[in-house]
Amino acid sequence: PQTLRIAVMPGDGIGPEVVSEAVHCLESLREKHQLPIEWTRFPWPSHAWHEQYGEVMPEDALSQLEQYDAILLGALGDPGPMDDPERYLLPDSVSLAPLLQMRKGFDQWVCERPARLLPGARQYLADDRARDIDMLVIRENSEGEYVGQGGRLRQGTEHEVATQMEVFTRRGAERIIRYGFEQARLRAEARRGDGKQRKFPGRGGKLCESQVCVITKRNALRYWGDMYTEVFEEIARDYPDVATHHELIDAACMKFVQAPWTFDVVVASNLQGDILTDLAAVLSGGMGVAPSCNLNPDDPDMPSMFEPTHGSAPDIAGQGLADPTAMLFTTARMLEWLGRREPLLAKAGRELYDAVAADLAQNGGTRRDTRDIADSVLNRLK
Amino acid sequence: PQTLRIAVMPGDGIGPEVVSEAVHCLESLREKHQLPIEWTRFPWPSHAWHEQYGEVMPEDALSQLEQYDAILLGALGDPGPMDDPERYLLPDSVSLAPLLQMRKGFDQWVCERPARLLPGARQYLADDRARDIDMLVIRENSEGEYVGQGGRLRQGTEHEVATQMEVFTRRGAERIIRYGFEQARLRAEARRGDGKQRKFPGRGGKLCESQVCVITKRNALRYWGDMYTEVFEEIARDYPDVATHHELIDAACMKFVQAPWTFDVVVASNLQGDILTDLAAVLSGGMGVAPSCNLNPDDPDMPSMFEPTHGSAPDIAGQGLADPTAMLFTTARMLEWLGRREPLLAKAGRELYDAVAADLAQNGGTRRDTRDIADSVLNRLK
Ligand SMILES: CC(C)[C@H](C(=O)O)[C@@H](O)C(=O)O
Ligand SMILES: CC(C)[C@H](C(=O)O)[C@@H](O)C(=O)O
Numbered sequence: 001p002q003t004l005r006i007a008v009m010p011g012d013g014i015g016p017e018v019v020s021e022a023v024h025c026l027e028s029l030r031e032k033h034q035l036p037i038e039w040t041r042f043p044w045p046s047h048a049w050h051e052q053y054g055e056v057m058p059e060d061a062l063s064q065l066e067q068y069d070a071i072l073l074g075a076l077g078d079p080g081p082m083d084d085p086e087r088y089l090l091p092d093s094v095s096l097a098p099l100l101q102m103r104k105g106f107d108q109w110v111c112e113r114p115a116r117l118l119p120g121a122r123q124y125l126a127d128d129r130a131r132d133i134d135m136l137v138i139r140e141n142s143e144g145e146y147v148g149q150g151g152r153l154r155q156g157t158e159h160e161v162a163t164q165m166e167v168f169t170r171r172g173a174e175r176i177i178r179y180g181f182e183q184a185r186l187r188a189e190a191r192r193g194d195g196k197q198r199k200f201p202g203r204g205g206k207l208c209e210s211q212v213c214v215i216t217k218r219n220a221l222r223y224w225g226d227m228y229t230e231v232f233e234e235i236a237r238d239y240p241d242v243a244t245h246h247e248l249i250d251a252a253c254m255k256f257v258q259a260p261w262t263f264d265v266v267v268a269s270n271l272q273g274d275i276l277t278d279l280a281a282v283l284s285g286g287m288g289v290a291p292s293c294n295l296n297p298d299d300p301d302m303p304s305m306f307e308p309t310h311g312s313a314p315d316i317a318g319q320g321l322a323d324p325t326a327m328l329f330t331t332a333r334m335l336e337w338l339g340r341r342e343p344l345l346a347k348a349g350r351e352l353y354d355a356v357a358a359d360l361a362q363n364g365g366t367r368r369d370t371r372d373i374a375d376s377v378l379n380r381l382k
Numbered sequence: 383p384q385t386l387r388i389a390v391m392p393g394d395g396i397g398p399e400v401v402s403e404a405v406h407c408l409e410s411l412r413e414k415h416q417l418p419i420e421w422t423r424f425p426w427p428s429h430a431w432h433e434q435y436g437e438v439m440p441e442d443a444l445s446q447l448e449q450y451d452a453i454l455l456g457a458l459g460d461p462g463p464m465d466d467p468e469r470y471l472l473p474d475s476v477s478l479a480p481l482l483q484m485r486k487g488f489d490q491w492v493c494e495r496p497a498r499l500l501p502g503a504r505q506y507l508a509d510d511r512a513r514d515i516d517m518l519v520i521r522e523n524s525e526g527e528y529v530g531q532g533g534r535l536r537q538g539t540e541h542e543v544a545t546q547m548e549v550f551t552r553r554g555a556e557r558i559i560r561y562g563f564e565q566a567r568l569r570a571e572a573r574r575g576d577g578k579q580r581k582f583p584g585r586g587g588k589l590c591e592s593q594v595c596v597i598t599k600r601n602a603l604r605y606w607g608d609m610y611t612e613v614f615e616e617i618a619r620d621y622p623d624v625a626t627h628h629e630l631i632d633a634a635c636m637k638f639v640q641a642p643w644t645f646d647v648v649v650a651s652n653l654q655g656d657i658l659t660d661l662a663a664v665l666s667g668g669m670g671v672a673p674s675c676n677l678n679p680d681d682p683d684m685p686s687m688f689e690p691t692h693g694s695a696p697d698i699a700g701q702g703l704a705d706p707t708a709m710l711f712t713t714a715r716m717l718e719w720l721g722r723r724e725p726l727l728a729k730a731g732r733e734l735y736d737a738v739a740a741d742l743a744q745n746g747g748t749r750r751d752t753r754d755i756a757d758s759v760l761n762r763l764k
Contacts, residue, residue: 092601
């Protein structure tokens with residue numbers, strides 16, 4: 001079979017520590033199952049690369065990466081100037097730019113961040129129904145608030161005006177909303193297989209086995225809010241088996257804390273999705289366990305990118321303290337994704353997921369080093 | 383002394399029910415202390431007014447209201463078309479528009495939403511340090527994401543593009559950030575009076591008695607994010623006694639759930655503040671208890687507006703089930719605010735606040751009607 005190629009990018013802060021454990025797991029799985037994968041380590045994008053070459057990654061970075069089937073990334077970023085003026089200064093907007101460039105350059109228009117409170121993960125909410133949290137937040141990842149258009153007029157003067165343009169296209173809305181409905185169906189199907197159906201009130205009182213909730217702020221940000229609402233209603237007609245729901249972003253954040261177990265699939269814009277997925281990470285037990293991926297579902301020539309939701313956590317970097325769980329879940333998701341091309345990989349992905357979940361269930365809550373956690377997972381893979 | 387005039391607007395849904403209890407409390411306090419206040423009830427803005435006259439409020443609404451010293455508003459809005467197509471349809475963007483018109487028209491550039499988990503209020507977080515939550519979220523209320531600029535190009539076609547412009551001014555940033563620092567000082571002073579100092583790490587390791595945290599998304603929305611950061615650093619120099627902190631909106635939402643007791647004053651943009659204040663309401667025990675106000679601190683001719691954070695809750699409207707606590711706290715805040723003109727009112731405001739808090743401490747958590755709660759508060763006022 002064709003060998004699938006992975007670009008491995010440790011990045012900054014705790015990135016290298018957690019990525020190195022991910023690579024150990026990949027090695028172990030490759031050996032065990034003769035997986036047709038290989039990988040190349042990239043020293044960029046990173047703070048260190050910038051220190052040496054004056055840029056966070058080379059100019060031809062994207063065309064180099066285009067040769068790969070997936071990108072596995074640890075974390076980017078170093079604290080900005082506000083934290084410690086003695087450091088080598090690199091604002092977030094520079095060090096994190098490659099994330100946005102890859103998402104845009106490879107048209108990774110789906111960002112998927114599931115939230116489940118797995119056994120062993122920390123429960124932040126008082127209500128024990130938190131144990132039933134099982135949602136998938138789907139973030140629009142290619143446009144909207146993140147187009148980077150705007151500027152500063154009369155910069156630095158008392159008359160300064162800063163603008164930032166949000167640009168949404170109907171095509172962008174359609175593809176992400178349709179993707180949401182497809183995922184809802186797949187989730188219902190999987191639950192049916194597991195005998196764990198859920199019920200959501202659908203149109204006309206009918207009970208449905210899955211739900212899509214679309215998020216906007218249409219009462220204040222009308223233009224794209226109305227467009228999203230219309231597109232949502234239109235596409236919903238193709239999915240009469242899926243219940244529909246609408247929440248405003250402010251109310252959605254509230255309900256994520258008050259009753260997160262009522263959500264199934266949530267579709268949100270780039271910024272609103274960014275916010276909801278950080279909340280979703282907390283609902284799953286915190287940044288230490290929250291996986292993420294940036295997908296291009298329709299162009300097989302474009303690599304998708306797999307990076308945990310967490311950042312580079314410079315405060316604990318280099319001490320072997322970082323929890324690699326999120327990175328390992330993310331790696332499992334990558335294998336599953338590559339499984340669309342080579343089914344062996346999907347199986348390996350599930351195996352890795354199960355091993356990480358089993359470790360969490362057994363040891364979650366005890367204080368452990370990066371290495372301890374990874375070793376426990378590796379032992380389960382053997 | 384001069385009589386202060388209040389425009390009372392019940393609005394929609396549960397608005398009339400909770401406002402009527404607020405008016406009972408005002409009556410009781412006026413009688414008891416000979417307060418120099420009077421009020422006028424307005425049937426608009428409301429859904430009903432729209433049904434009759436085709437607009438949510440009259441065209442000269444703002445100039446009528448300008449005659450008043452404060453506006454006390456219940457709640458606005460009826461569910462949009464997605465919920466029940468049989469209803470008289472009025473989208474949120476129409477029924478809620480008066481809120482935004484009043485905020486803009488009277489330049490109510492400060493929205494203040496405190497979060498404290500008072501005894502008796504519901505604790506949503508598992509960690510008992512939640513009992514120490516005591517923060518003030520200050521939302522920029524006059525510009526930013528809410529300027530309403532944008533549109534829909536090629537509306538309804540597959541080539542549609544919807545834009546929404548965010549416009550931030552340095553003047554807008556300066557006044558809200560400075561207001562935040564002033565509030566931080568006042569809070570430190572009040573805590574010192576109560577012997578309940580808090581400590582926050584300030585610049586150079588110095589411990590400060592208060593903190594301002596400014597929120598942006600400067601790593602993705604650079605233009606105003608950078609401007610806010612610069613203005614924040616500049617103004618902070620005038621307040622060496624106040625600790626400073628910066629959070630990105632996504633991380634801030636996360637920390638509001640993971641460690642909300644670490645915040646003191648939080649300053650956020652219009653949309654980001656909208657989101658954070660809904661979370662802050664949950665931290666305080668939910669929408670039933672969360673007060674809010676929209677202030678114009680520098681022009682005494684412009685009325686400020688007092689409305690709870692909650693909406694019109696049409697699902698429970700008309701049944702006498704709504705919790706009036708948030709409305710009564712909001713009314714207390716109004717009296718306190720009017721106390722800048724007439725100190726008697728400030729005293730009455732504190733009395734009302736104490737009565738509502740005492741009721742909550744004694745009866746919070748038991749299921750009670752609107753009337754029961756209000757009566758218990760009224761008894762305490764006698
Ligand atoms: C680092 C930042 C630009 C990024 C984002 O806002 O998308 C991050 O918060 C994320 O969620 O992946
Ligand atoms: C009703 C809506 C326009 C309003 C806002 O977004 O400001 C509300 O959510 C609020 O927080 O007061």
